[in-house]
Amino acid sequence: MKLDPAFIWTAFVQLLSAIPTTLEIAGVSVLCGSLIGTAVALVRIYRVPVLHPIASAYVTFIRGTPMLTHLLLILFGLPMLIDAAAESLGLPFRSVSIPMIGFVYISFSITEGAYMSEVVRSGMLAVNRGQFEAAYAVGMTTPQALRRIVFPQAFAAALPNLSNSTIGMLHATTLAFAASVVDINAKAQIVAATNWKFFEAYIAAALLFWGLTFLIERLTALLEKRINSYNRGGVA
Structure with missing residues (x-):
């Protein structure tokens, strides 16, 4: 076998035509995963009754099982639930009308949410407890303290892990081919199938x-530089 540089x-x-799909999957998954992860992190940090053990079990299960398994469970299990629910309610809607990429979004967001929850939780725990006390001292409520004081500092502390998680999700989009979604890796297989030059593809x-x-x-480095310019002098 000879390498064909051309x-x-x-x-x-x-493969350039597959970039938008790959970025779309990664972007939606990271955004939704961040929302899920933030909610789960807050539930675990504040030990919300009933929800705390559920959140802990969710994180443990998702992190303890492969991402491909999550996708297959969603692909085969969610349509059954949707069809059963629609039938019981007498609705004409069926799961076949949902595009396959929709199941990919759901699966990847659920997976990303578990990992993001640990990223958010570590960032929040890195913020000195005195920041909360200072916020309460000036009359802020807990939501205000979180939004104005804690989250900005937690974001700065968690930025490297957020970047790693985003990169990991970008690479994980290659699993979308299992749902017949054509990302960069799937496009490479399609392109190479015409002449069997898989190595080059x-x-x-x-x-x-x-x-x-x-x-x-x-982009992460530029963001870190910008954040550090505001934090010059350090905040404990």
Whole structure:
């Protein structure tokens, strides 16, 4: 087998059309996962009755099982629940009308939520308890203290982990092919299937993923620099 450098460029160009789908999956999953993770982190930190053990079990189960398993459970289990619920309510709606990428969003967001909850929780725990006391001393409520004092500092502390989690989700989008969603990696398989030059196609896919990862790293570095310019002098 001989390497065909020309086909690497050909595959690279064809893979560009799959970038929006990959970024869309990663972006939606990280955004929804962050919302889920923040809610779960607050429940665990404040030990909300009833919800606390449920949140802990959710994080433990999701982190203890493979991401592909979550996707397959959603793909096969959620349609059954939706169809059963629609039938019991006498609704004409059926799960087949939901695009496959919708199940990918749900599965990946649930997975990302468990990991993001630990990122958010670690960031919040890094904020000195005295910040809360100072906020309460000037008359702030807990939601105000969280929004104005704690979350900004927690975000700064958790930014490196947030970046790693985002990069991890970007790479995890390759699992979307199991739901027949064409991301960069799936597109590489399709492109290579015409002439069996899979090695060259995967090199092109690797270069694209590396470029996107590098972009996220640079954006994170710029954001860290901007945040540190406001925190010069340090806040305990």
